[in-house]
Amino acid sequence: MNADPETPDIWTVDDGSEVICLRRWKGTWDPDDRHANFKSDVVAYGLLDPLETVRGMSRNLDIPVGAIVRYVLARWATGGSGGLLEIGPVMVPRLWEPIAAAEEKDDDEARLQAYHQLRQMISWLKLPLDDPTVYPPQRD
Template identity: 85%
Template structure:
């Protein structure tokens, strides 16, 4: 966080304001609202069923409180995320939809 303190966000917002013809205050409000709601937006995208499924291996490993359990949990979680990424990495895995 300290590194971002060296930047002046108003410089960017002023440039965007000029280019988009939108007031700086409106842009600042939009940016802050997007940032503040990012967690709930992510939950909506992943879904209320998938989040607990992804959390299960982590919770089990943390309850065991051992690195020997954490490594297999990491691999399980990695495999689950890799499965979710398949259509993003290769859009041809699903046949084209008919109109």
């Protein structure tokens, strides 16, 4: 196995497959670190053993553990772009507009108005999820 000096938790085996060490981390960070919430989550979730669940899924679904872990990592890593595809490149800027306008005003009342505007926009988007009868039945 060859370890990558830039990423010591990843090794490449003879067949070219990569092996990853699932490491617990108990790091520290400054209170004003903009990634503090994520780092806190890494520490908290690091207390759990995800392989307990993955091994059960592997047994029940007859899928190798490595394939499930690869799927979970790929699904998580692409979640942002997947969300963009689901919402769409037109709707994201429309949802962002009230936020940008409120931040430009730098006023709590404007932020509250932006919240109400976003709430209305999202309630309109989720209406067919809450009540599928809003659209007439489609013909085959």
